[in-house]
Amino acid sequence: MSTINIALLGYGTVGKGVYEIINSNQERFLTLLGQNVKVVAILVKDIDKHIPPKEGILLTDHFEDIIQLPKLDVVIEATVGVEPSFSHITRAIQRRCHVITANKEMFAHHGQEIIELAKTYGTTVGFEATVAGGIPIIQTLNKLLNINQVQKIEGILNGTTNFILTKMREEGLSFEEALSLAQELGYAEADPTNDVEGYDAFYKMMILSQVCFGQQPDWKAVFRKGITGITPDQIKHHDTTNLRIKHIASITKTEQGIEAILKPTIVQPSHPFYNVEGVENAVSIHANIVGNISLSGPGAGMYPTASAIVEDLIHACRTDVNEWHTSAVSQTSIV
Ligand SMILES: NC(=O)c1ccc[n+]([C@@H]2O[C@H](COP(=O)([O-])OP(=O)(O)OC[C@H]3O[C@@H](n4cnc5c(N)ncnc54)[C@H](OP(=O)(O)O)[C@@H]3O)[C@@H](O)[C@H]2O)c1
Structure with missing residues (x-):
């Protein structure tokens, strides 16, 4: 059976919530997607503060370790600030990964560019968590x-x-x-x-x-x-x-x-x-x-925000990319 491989950028309040929901809903993912869903890598800023939540998960403070993984399907971004998060998302899309972000500051600055880039590379962008946390x-x-x-x-x-x-x-x-x-x-x-x-x-x-x-x-x-x-x-x-x-x-x-x-x-x-x-x-x-x-x-908090991200994850894995890019929201454009 194939596996959807996920990298988590950020392992703070939101990142930990996302990991926990993914880890504790494996059977549900199998039913919904017919595939296993696995967090394979986690990016943090200060590696000394963290231990990997499970054996076999790469914990790193180097984005290059993540973007060069042999198998990577989805990048979930839950860090802070406009950079380096925007560069990380850009690289993930160029690697043809679906991306999901909770980072409102970065997305307010660069959301439209990210959606346009994803269109070019045939991937989807989830950003439900950037506005009003758990409210869809x-x-x-x-x-x-x-x-x-x-x-x-x-x-x-x-x-x-x-x-x-x-x-x-x-x-x-x-x-x-x-x-x-x-x-x-x-x-x-x-x-x-x-x-x-x-x-x-x-x-x-x-x-x-x-x-x-x-x-x-x-x-x-x-x-x-x-x-x-x-x-x-x-x-x-x-x-x-x-x-x-x-x-x-x-x-x-x-x-x-x-x-x-x-x-x-x-x-x-x-x-x-x-x-x-x-x-x-x-x-x-x-x-x-x-x-x-x-x-x-x-509108915020570990689980409401992680809930929005994981719903985006399921949506990304189920959605035909062309269909996503013809939906109303993904067609929005900066003038
Ligand atoms: N908390 C909420 O309720 C909520 C709700 C909606 C949206 N958001 C958004 O979600 C994002 C994450 O929020 P949070 O509350 O989880 O923040 P947080 O608890 O401060 O966690 C941020 C995580 O990002 C990592 N990080 C920061 N800068 C980094 C860098 N340059 N490279 C690699 N990793 C970096 C940190 O690493 P270290 O742990 O090593 O410092 C930490 O693990 C923010 O953009 C926030 O606006 C949060």
């Missing part, structure tokens, strides 16, 4: 965009900021107290700038814009405001009239181009995000034929 937003858009045209897409795209705003309202905490709690619970990093100033949500917005509208707005023209200036008094004041503050990304297609805004926004009880609380994410799609669709769920 990319697949949903892929199903929707054949006949529908999306007019607007809104999202709570960062669980950490949503958690902080929720705790400030529910428990009357200051921003600093709610942030400390998020850090204690592992929802926020020691340096929370990426989350609380909106950079993380910004990258996700750019990927959504690319998928929905085939283009991204000029990054410098995007209005991005984080949540650091919000006070408990403001939250309390709105709460007394049943209003809540949510950190909402909004991307709209206008006659002038794409308008993208990320800012704290006051919502009424009728808004689909009013009851989206804690670390949850939500996305609301407004399309011309179907109307409004809202999805909510876990």
Whole structure:
């Protein structure tokens, strides 16, 4: 029986989750794909911090060891930053591997180039995990965009900021107290700038814009405001009239181009995000034929993110490459 050989780039929160799901679902893969699925190699930055999870798996800090493996079918990328991840993905595609990534920063910068390159080399690109973790937003858009045209897409795209705003309202905490709690619970990093100033949500917005509208707005023209200036008094004041503050990304297609805004926004009880609380994410799609669709769920974390990656893996292994490249999402193009 043949085997699908996988390399994992990155063995942190997401990489470990992916390994665990692959390792513990071997029978299910056999049923679904008629093939064994094996992680054959893992790339890390600091090899001294790690031991291979199983005998026979190559653990390395040299990408060349991986790209030169005699048998390699899929490369799953769960590292950080734009480089060297973009170069690694490029080399993997040139080697005719399917690629799957969770790296939103890299994909916001280079997603379209990656999709074009994959087209040239006859491989597929999975990027569900880059936006809203476990919520299948990319697949949903892929199903929707054949006949529908999306007019607007809104999202709570960062669980950490949503958690902080929720705790400030529910428990009357200051921003600093709610942030400390998020850090204690592992929802926020020691340096929370990426989350609380909106950079993380910004990258996700750019990927959504690319998928929905085939283009991204000029990054410098995007209005991005984080949540650091919000006070408990403001939250309390709105709460007394049943209003809540949510950190909402909004991307709209206008006659002038794409308008993208990320800012704290006051919502009424009728808004689909009013009851989206804690670390949850939500996305609301407004399309011309179907109307409004809202999805909510876990936007980050080991298993929700790994779940999105492994679903992409199954999709890649089952999909005819030509069919993938004629799907709506894979046809998006940068202008
Ligand atoms: N965590 C989440 O909930 C989540 C959700 C959605 C998307 N993502 C995205 O998924 C990616 C991974 O996130 P994570 O939380 O798993 O991060 P993490 O825990 O910090 O793990 C990152 C991994 O990448 C490795 N790495 C970093 N730079 C490298 C390099 N230059 N060469 C080789 N390996 C390198 C690290 O190696 P060492 O272990 O040796 O340092 C580590 O194993 C990020 O792009 C993140 O934005 C994360």
